[in-house]
């Protein structure tokens with residue numbers, strides 16, 4: 514289960530530079546889909562075999578040049594609530610400022626692991642200047658130059674040493690669904706209509722991370738876990754309508770799930786915040802069901818209207834458009850069980866394994882009829898197709914004489930064929946050309 518590390522600190526101390534340094538190493542190995550603005554603030558990091566997610570909470574502060582105390586309070590409280598480890602970044606160029614003192618005070622009272630990071634120590638003479646930060650009452654600072662990388666290895670060692678021990682692989686093979694979406698979309702309402710009055714079906718599983726709880730739903734022939742979100746647990750201290758707060762919550766829920774149920778408010782359509790959450794789902798390669806909620810409030814519900822809604826949503830979320838869309842009312846419980854059925858189907862699709870012989874029987878004639886376009890006078894021959902075992906999402910390898918000549922448009926053609934012939938609805942697919 515991934516752990517979450519949050520970066521906090523006042524503006525301009527180098528938080529986003531540090532974030533980039535920590536996330537880039539992995540990006541070089543695993544090519545991530547090109548993303549959204551969120552990419553700057555949320556990413557994965559791997560160090561000595563431990564993986565964690567990292568969030569630059571400062572990236573969410575608008576107008577960060579003239580930050581208000583209140584703004585930074587929120588940032589820090591969110592980090593305290595959601596993260597396993599907090600990196601508190603200060604700047605040797607400026608020394609201790611009032612805002613640093615203020616943040617330190619909050620962090621000293623928190624029962625969370627905090628690492629004090631003195632940044633901009635670009636050379637060793639500056640490290641003596643870093644000593645003054647001891648005065649913040651958070652121990653000796655780790656010195657860092659986010660720009661040159663000096664000190665980053667020691668810092669990563671420390672981060673990893675503070676992460677909770679790696680959990681045993683989940684032995685329970687039940688599907689895990691997360692309900693995500695922006696505030697007021699109806700997440701709590703739909704979760705409560707599933708489990709609400711039936712608290713006895715609610716069981717917390719031991720052995721999950723401190724901050725994530727699963728609720729088992731075992732009724733009417735269904736058996737799955739709902740990843741707990743803000744809805745079921747205590748409402749947070751901080752204002753629910755802050756975007757970065759809901760994104761932080763979403764990150765946890767998404768990472769801990771197999772399939773995400775993205776709640777959209779029918780009366781508002783898809784907004785940028787929905788797209789941000791959608792891109793988190795994509796980035797984490799989770800299954801997807803889109804739920805257009807508050808359908809009871811929509812006046813005109815002809816099949817034409819439904820089609821129009823569907824098309825609009827698929828266009829907004831393009832190029833990925835092969836996912837179920839369910840029109841629901843959490844209030845009247847209209848079609849809420851359809852949502853579960855769709856999520857279970859997506860879960861099955863995500864586990865789908867196609868045998869090599871079936872793949873080749875299907876693909877080789879297609880490829881023969883529509884071969885990849887020749888490049889620089891060279892013919893590309895795909896000889897063999899196979900699905901990799903034990904991957905998080907279905908992953909297909911196309912063995913070819915000149916794999917580097919197989920371009921994205923052709924891979925999209927192959928993906929569409931896969932989706933036409935097998936049910937992969939709601940599931941991201943990976944296709945790789947590879948040397949025979």
Ligand code: GDP
Pocket residue numbers: 522523524525526527528529530531571577632633634635657658659660661
């Ligand atoms: P944030 O507002 O805390 O996210 O800070 P940024 O990462 O945007 O950095 C603010 C400025 O400090 C930028 O001009 C960075 O290039 C610079 N900076 C960040 N880290 C270092 C460092 O290690 N050394 C030096 N000299 N400058 C740095």
Ligand code: GDP
Pocket residue numbers: 694695696697698699700701702703744806807808809810841842843844845
């Ligand atoms: P969350 O912030 O996503 O958890 O949203 P809530 O579940 O708290 O719902 C926000 C508001 O929308 C509440 O006032 C709900 O009663 C209302 N609401 C949620 N689902 C529906 C629905 O399907 N129809 C209508 N009319 N109202 C809904």
